[in-house]
Amino acid sequence: SYLPLVYYEISFLSHPATRYEILLLTMPSLRSHHHRHHHRFLPLISNLFLAPPVLLLLLRPSSSLPTSTTVTGSRSRGSCIMPSPARLVATSLSSSSAVVRSSSSSFRRPRVITISEGTWRASALSHSRRIKSLLEPGLTSPDHAINGGGRRRRKNGNHKDDGWTALDPVNPVYNFLIEYYGLKGAKGPRRLGRWSPDPTLLLLDDCDGDDDDDDDDVGTAAHTRDMAYEAAMEASHGLGGILLENARPDDLGGTLHLRGSVPVPVAAEGGPTAEGGGERQQQLLHGILYNPAVFYDRHLPIDGDDDDDDSRERRERLRRAIAPFQWYSSVLRTTLASEPVLHCHGLHEWAMQYHPPGADPPPSAKYQSTLNLRVSRDVINETVERKGIRCTHVDALRFFAPAAGPLNRHGASLERLDQLRLEQKGCVHAHMDLLKISFKLGPFVNSELMQDILEIALRARSLDVAASPYDATEFGAGIVPVETSKGRRTYREEQAKLMHEAEPVRRRLLGAYDAFMKLAFDEDLLLSEGDSSSSKEGTSRSDEGANPRTADGPYVAPERLPPAEPGG
Numbered sequence: 001s002y003l004p005l006v007y008y009e010i011s012f013l014s015h016p017a018t019r020y021e022i023l024l025l026t027m028p029s030l031r032s033h034h035h036r037h038h039h040r041f042l043p044l045i046s047n048l049f050l051a052p053p054v055l056l057l058l059l060r061p062s063s064s065l066p067t068s069t070t071v072t073g074s075r076s077r078g079s080c081i082m083p084s085p086a087r088l089v090a091t092s093l094s095s096s097s098a099v100v101r102s103s104s105s106s107f108r109r110p111r112v113i114t115i116s117e118g119t120w121r122a123s124a125l126s127h128s129r130r131i132k133s134l135l136e137p138g139l140t141s142p143d144h145a146i147n148g149g150g151r152r153r154r155k156n157g158n159h160k161d162d163g164w165t166a167l168d169p170v171n172p173v174y175n176f177l178i179e180y181y182g183l184k185g186a187k188g189p190r191r192l193g194r195w196s197p198d199p200t201l202l203l204l205d206d207c208d209g210d211d212d213d214d215d216d217d218v219g220t221a222a223h224t225r226d227m228a229y230e231a232a233m234e235a236s237h238g239l240g241g242i243l244l245e246n247a248r249p250d251d252l253g254g255t256l257h258l259r260g261s262v263p264v265p266v267a268a269e270g271g272p273t274a275e276g277g278g279e280r281q282q283q284l285l286h287g288i289l290y291n292p293a294v295f296y297d298r299h300l301p302i303d304g305d306d307d308d309d310d311s312r313e314r315r316e317r318l319r320r321a322i323a324p325f326q327w328y329s330s331v332l333r334t335t336l337a338s339e340p341v342l343h344c345h346g347l348h349e350w351a352m353q354y355h356p357p358g359a360d361p362p363p364s365a366k367y368q369s370t371l372n373l374r375v376s377r378d379v380i381n382e383t384v385e386r387k388g389i390r391c392t393h394v395d396a397l398r399f400f401a402p403a404a405g406p407l408n409r410h411g412a413s414l415e416r417l418d419q420l421r422l423e424q425k426g427c428v429h430a431h432m433d434l435l436k437i438s439f440k441l442g443p444f445v446n447s448e449l450m451q452d453i454l455e456i457a458l459r460a461r462s463l464d465v466a467a468s469p470y471d472a473t474e475f476g477a478g479i480v481p482v483e484t485s486k487g488r489r490t491y492r493e494e495q496a497k498l499m500h501e502a503e504p505v506r507r508r509l510l511g512a513y514d515a516f517m518k519l520a521f522d523e524d525l526l527l528s529e530g531d532s533s534s535s536k537e538g539t540s541r542s543d544e545g546a547n548p549r550t551a552d553g554p555y556v557a558p559e560r561l562p563p564a565e566p567g568g
Contacts, residue, residue, distance in 0.1 A: 110240035112232040113201050114225070114287075117246040124195035124255050127447045131193045132163070134454050137476060138174025139189065140165045147186060162254055164190040170370045172465045172472045173458070179367060181436050192454065194257045196443035197242040197290055200515045227267065228286040235264045237299035241291025248285065257443030262289040292444045292520035296321060302522060315525070322521055325513060328437045331423055332510040340426030340499055342492050345482045346467035347389050348396040348429070351404035351566075353377075353469055354384045362401030363567055374471035375483060383469075383483045392422040393429040400566035414564045426495055431460035431502045438509060444520070445512050453509065456502050463498060467491050 132139075140146055146166045164186045167174050177183040183191065232243050243264060244256070252258040264286040293299075302315050352364040355377060373380070389408045391397060397405070397414055405412035410422055423430055435457040438445055466478040467487075473479065480494065481487035517526055 110233065110236075110238055111202065112229050112236075112240045112243055112289075114228065114243045114245055115197060117244070117287075120195070120197065120244045120247070121255075123447070127195040127451065128193045128255070130451050131189070131454065134451070134458060135167070135174070135189050135192070138167050138171045138177075140168050144168075162190065164193060171475050172368055172371060172468075172470060173462055173475055173477055176432065176461050177435075180432070181439065190254070191442075192450070194253075194443070195255060195447050196257050196260075196445065197244065198446040198448075199242065199290065199292055199444045199519055200446070200512070201242055202240070202291065202519055203515055228264070231267055231286050232264045232289055235262050236289055236291055236294045237297075239291055239293045239299055241289040241294060243289045244287045246285070247288035251288065256288060257290075260290055260292070260295045260443045262291070262294055264289050290443060292516055295444075296520045298520065298522065302525065318521065318525055322517070322525065324440060325517055328440055329510065329513040329517070331419060332437065332506060332513065334420050335423045335425050335430060336503070336506060336510065338424040340496075341390060341392055341424050342426050342495055342499075344390045344392070344427070345488050345491050346428065346464060346480075346495075347384060347482070348391050348393065348400070349464065349468035349470070350380055350384050350482075351389050351391070351400040351407070353380050354401040354404040354407075356381055356385075356403055359401070359403040362403075364399045364401060367399070368468075368470055371470040371472055373469050374479065375469050379483055380469050392424050393427050394419045394422065394564045395433075396429050397566060398564045402567045405566035412566065416562070416564070418564075425503065425506070426499045428460040428464050428495065428498065431498065432457045432464075434502070434506060434509060438512075441512060441516055444516050446508075449505070449508050449512060452505050456498075456505050460498060460502070463491075463494050 142165055144165065146169070166185045167178055167183060167189060169175050169178055177188065183189065228243065228245075233240060241262065247256060249263065252261055266284045266286055296318070300314065302311060302318065352367070353362060353373070355362055355365075375383075384404060384407060389400075389404065390410065391400075391408050392410055394414045394416060397408065397411075400408070411418070414422070434453045438450055438453050462477060463480070465472050467480040467482045469483075471479075480491050482491050
């Protein structure tokens with residue numbers, strides 16, 4: 001609950017006035033009394049710490065809230081107000097799945113959760129700083145040639161200098177973000193640096209609050225909240241969402257995500273919400289709102305007569321939209337249920353360079369062409385041929401040299417659906433792909449989870465490069481010589497360690513997917529398209545692969561199922 005955190009912090013403070021101010025932060029209904037009733041309330045409130053049961057009664061924390069979050073507001077209106085102290089951030093949920101399990105239905109009474117400007121801006125700044133610190137070794141300097149477009153825009157006054165630059169395309173630890181995941185130019189890192197609120201806040205139980213005070217100041221604050229609430233409900237078609245107080249249009253694309261954002265205009269006096277009235281009026285907002293249900297138009301009906309073309313088309317469009325989320329959710333779930341393979345020794349990078357006598361040069365050698373090999377071509381060939389390759393990653397196979405394909409124990413050609421059968425929790429590429437999977441949710445994903453995913457992906461790539469035949473020491477990479485028995489033992493140890501650290505992150509990402517689909521899509525639609533055999537995390541691999549729904553394509557469209565073959 002929130003109470004132990006508050007009581008723990010303030011129990012070390014001795015000055016009554018200081019204690020009173022902290023109570024003002026956690027009990028908004030008392031703020032208006034600070035000046036007029038200071039003498040009357042101060043002795044009472046300072047003595048509350050001598051009677052914890054009374055304090056518990058007044059604070060009335062909700063047991064469903066995370067320890068660093070508090071919510072006050074009107075239950076009758078479905079409006080929740082996040083507090084102003086920066087330490088009470090809205091993205092503090094450590095496990096999204098725990099929130100999802102607290103619900104038996106995907107439907108939630110529409111609500112507006114308002115995060116104060118000071119809170120969300122502090123969280124956004126913290127997120128940007130951590131992302132930048134993780135990417136820092138791979139970012140180019142502002143005067144690098146790759147940033148020439150940005151310099152020209154700055155010179156013309158069309159560029160906001162926010163400190164983001166492009167990733168170095170020759171840094172082997174970071175260029176996978178460019179080659180595999182398309183984070184090109186300064187836009188790529190900037191995309192990672194954007195903050196978004198945790199949508200699972202919308203799945204929390206109803207907020208507790210106390211709006212019974214008749215004081216004029218409290219009434220004014222409540223009126224302001226009601227205005228914001230009404231505007232947010234109007235902008236969201238009655239679905240509500242998470243409102244970032246006083247967020248502005250110029251926050252979009254930089255601090256906040258433009259995708260999925262819903263501006264909440266301030267209503268013109270005596271009239272409807274302002275949408276036209278000049279540039280100044282258009283910029284006057286209560287804030288920016290996010291809700292996946294709004295983004296996917298959940299307010300529109302999907303049920304209709306068989307002859308209703310619009311309804312039938314909308315249902316089909318939603319099925320196509322749901323498909324990739326169900327697919328990635330299934331990949332995460334089967335990976336969590338898998339047995340790890342800890343004897344592959346990262347030889348996929350060696351398979352990319354495999355070039356036996358008489359074979360054509362490997363096309364994939366171009367990806368790290370700026371690096372020198374730390375071993376000879378003969379050593380590469382011998383290492384690949386020693387016991388073959390045990391690569392379970394479908395996409396890694398696409399980058400094999402053609403001659404290395406037949407040496408893979410899991411097949412020289414794989415179908416995309418084989419990923420459900422083969423993907424396993426020990427694979428470093430599966431850890432890297434958590435980043436790609438999280439991108440699909442953006443911006444409806446906890447920013448703290450995004451930070452942890454990026455850190456895991458970079459650590460996986462660092463091990464990947466260290467075990468490769470390249471000499472990447474000038475970029476700070478280590479060397480794990482998997483061509484030797486000692487190096488293979490070291491790789492297994494590092495691989496197992498990384499697997500255990502990635503496991504809870506993967507589990508949280510699966511919880512984020514489950515929460516997103518509950519919020520974004522109608523439950524009946526999900527049930528009709530979902531795979532009942534994979535509804536539980538512990539589903540066995542044989543059950544998952546045997547279900548005919550998987551082959552029928554509810555997860556991905558047929559055109560997204562080309563076979564994976566070497567030579568990419």
